[in-house]
Amino acid sequence: MARPNGTGDRNALTEQLGRGLGSFEVVLYASVGLLLVAAGILVLAGTVSGLVRELHRGAGAVDVAVLVLDRVLLALIVGELLYTLRFVVRTHEIAVEPFLYIGLIAVVRRILIVTAQLERGAPAGRALTNILLELGILGLLVPALAGAVFLVSRSRRSPSLSESAVTP
Numbered sequence: 001m002a003r004p005n006g007t008g009d010r011n012a013l014t015e016q017l018g019r020g021l022g023s024f025e026v027v028l029y030a031s032v033g034l035l036l037v038a039a040g041i042l043v044l045a046g047t048v049s050g051l052v053r054e055l056h057r058g059a060g061a062v063d064v065a066v067l068v069l070d071r072v073l074l075a076l077i078v079g080e081l082l083y084t085l086r087f088v089v090r091t092h093e094i095a096v097e098p099f100l101y102i103g104l105i106a107v108v109r110r111i112l113i114v115t116a117q118l119e120r121g122a123p124a125g126r127a128l129t130n131i132l133l134e135l136g137i138l139g140l141l142v143p144a145l146a147g148a149v150f151l152v153s154r155s156r157r158s159p160s161l162s163e164s165a166v167t168p
Helices: 004-057 061-091 097-120 126-166
Strands: none
Touching: 004 061, 061 097, 097 126
């Protein structure tokens, strides 16, 4: 029996469109995942290369440590992005907490870089004001992001705690 106004055709078209978009989504996520894996490998290779170059050049221990720590934090950001992508593919939900961790790692990484720039030579005038302002804002971002992580993880645990308290 034919449906009035072609609603059967619309439903079939909507279903086909949904399947096509779902397939594209899988291809897109797989591509992003492969690019993140490539980025992670390049970060690790660049870290080893930079470490060897700095040691060969006779750089100071602080410079080598800053380079390694900067690259390790960058690798952690890539790893956290991969984890988030896997979580989204597995659950079909976007979680806030991994992005907060990525932000926290990125802020700590930037603080490290700015502090290392100050170690190499303190600028004067407007440049010093800009660096100090950036450090102040970054310093405020750390507890803000840490507080957001705490609140998100607490809100995720709260429903199960409140349900167990209500149930006799």
